[in-house]
């Protein structure tokens with residue numbers, strides 16, 4: 259872990275809000291900036307990262323007495339419990355201590371390169387996995403919390419922020435995903451999951467708001483075909499919104515490091 263400069267957790271209160279999508283796009287965007295990036299998927303029961311990067315059929319290989327992470331590109335390497343499964347439909351039925359042990363192995367027994375950033379995709383909620391990773395990572399920089407705008411999701415994000423505060427994990431910011439849909443036919447905006455719930459929450463809890471990402475059918479297709487949308491040549495509101503949300507994050511991490519070193 260001493261070879262990894264910055265560690266960012268991606269959390270959400272609920273499943274299905276786009277947390278893995280944000281984690282994968284954040285990692286891909288950072289690697290596009292010329293950074294060396296690792297993406298660690300600790301969603302033991304529903305690992306999405308191999309599918310989102312079209313790495314489903316990759317097996318794991320030994321690297322001396324360690325496990326070699328799977329390369330997505332020269333600057334993005336990946337580890338996921340999904341690489342251990344025989345088939346897409348296989349399930350791991352594990353209790354907390356087993357999950358803790360595998361997460362510990364992903365941290366200590368993987369031959370991660372010298373990384374500028376390690377992005378960790380956690381399962382939704384405040385259970386065993388996020389607790390284990392916060393304890394195992396040496397001083398993570400903080401968490402990005404993903405929500406959708408409606409109250410049903412926002413209520414659970416409040417729990418995530420409380421979790422971070424209890425573990426002294428800085429909240430780097432909240433991203434409001436699936437925020438508004440622009441009809442490609444009439445250009446009219448519809449707030450399918452309402453609007454501004456995430457932004458309102460950040461002012462109530464005094465944490466940074468990183469931005470809103472619209473609903474976009476092309477993003478779903480990119481996810482299903484295993485291509486990080488942020489890398490596509492498709493310049494649209496959604497790719498721009500993703501970049502706008504990620505930029506302040508790296509600026510605040512760099513600033514915090516400068517302050518620490520001063």
Ligand code: ADP
Pocket residue numbers: 270272273274275276277278279280306435436437471472473474475477478479481482
């Ligand atoms: P989580 O990790 O929170 O469970 P996922 O990242 O797996 O959520 O996303 C759930 C589904 O929502 C996926 O099919 C993904 O393609 C889709 N999705 C995520 N963000 C958006 C968005 N902004 N617009 C449209 N679909 C999205």
